[in-house]
């Protein structure tokens with residue numbers, strides 16, 4: 001943290017300082033923000049709007065950001081909330097109770113068929129993930145692409161750690177099962 | 189651990205979210221139970237393949253430009269008093285954190301040049317990502333990057349082709365750390381850029397230390413009279429793998445791995461948190477696993493500052 005920013009308390013310097021600190025700590029995660037928004041909304045234009053909105057919101061509430069904490073997780077939580085709001089407004093949000101978290105995860109583990117890994121390509125995976133319920137998509141993107149820990153994911157999604165674990169495991173098995181089906185369909 | 193439990197903790201194991209004891213139980217069961225081992229391997233391979241095929245969407249250039257303009261104008265519109273107040277709130281909380289940190293750790297850890305360098309390295313890394321100025325010489329060929337530094341530096345930085353290890357070279361950049369010109373090599377793992385800063389060191393070799401600063405993983409040390417700092421938003425294990433491949437590749441497998449000390453900084457104060465690998469005491473055996481199929485234990489990553 002550069003000290004010269006804080007040593008000159010004239011308004012211009014302070015203003016400049018805040019912008020500078022914001023740019024240094026939050027702006028590097030524009031890609032992460034866009035990627036999450038893109039996966040959650042599934043549309044380029046929506047993702048762009050959401051990233052703009054989220055960064056403005058982040059800038060406005062930057063005073064509540066605690067220096068030293070993970071700016072990426074902080075920004076992603078804002079992005080995720082913006083996505084939720086937009087999907088709800090558009091009437092696109094699936095109700096959360098659609099997922100029965102008590103039903104044991106099925107999928108490849110219990111499926112004796114072995115999917116041929118060579119048949120998996122990014123287009124298949126992309127389509128299959130896009131078709132997953134929102135709750136699975138968000139944990140999968142945060143874990144597989146952002147490589148966040150369960151604890152960080154729990155904080156971003158504001159759900160218990162155990163729910164992260166079960167959703168991720170269910171989401172992966174659901175995804176594996178769907179991929180398996182698609183590939184088998186394709187072979188017939 | 190029962191077969192059911194294996195199925196339940198499979199993902200946590202793969203994500204290294206199991207505690208050391210449970211991970212050991214998990215592995216013990218896999219050794220004894222053929223059915224679980226076969227299923228585990230299939231799941232692991234499929235999972236790895238899905239993960240590598242999952243696309244990461246990059247923000248379009250135009251969007252990034254738009255955001256910069258937008259931030260600039262919103263700043264001008266904002267009321268100076270509230271913005272000043274907010275900035276001071278940030279400054280104040282920083283001061284409190286620093287004061288608290290100093291109080292706690294003053295005796296153990298005095299501010300060192302390492303801390304200052306660490307801060308500069310992190311800033312350089314972020315700057316290189318933000319300004320879209322990752323490299324001066326974009327090339328995956330070490331024989332292009334190496335001569336580029338001729339005349340720009342008073343030393344010839346070592347450069348390695350690590351694409352077989354999954355770390356393709358992106359290029360090189362001239363940077364400044366600790367008031368001197370240094371070589372910055374840029375490698376990539378998936379979408380994560382790695383900045384490797386190199387400059388000559390007169391000190392004796394020192395073992396790599398791992399730090400977490402402002403959410404970035406950093407590994408630094410001195411090897412063959414070269415001071416190195418590797419930094420990335422990549423996970424700690426893969427960054428260690430990178431450092432190992434870069435500096436310890438040619439050695440015998442038995443001493444390829446470097447002994448690691450892990451430290452964390454919170455607001456640029458270092459908290460010593462040596463890894464407690466009790467079984468390694470007094471021996472030369474490596475602490476850093478060499479790309480194991482089944483990882484021994486998960487790295488005790490420090491939690492972000494909860495202040």
Ligand SMILES: [Zn+2]
Nearest residue numbers: 190191221224
């Ligand atoms: Zn078993």
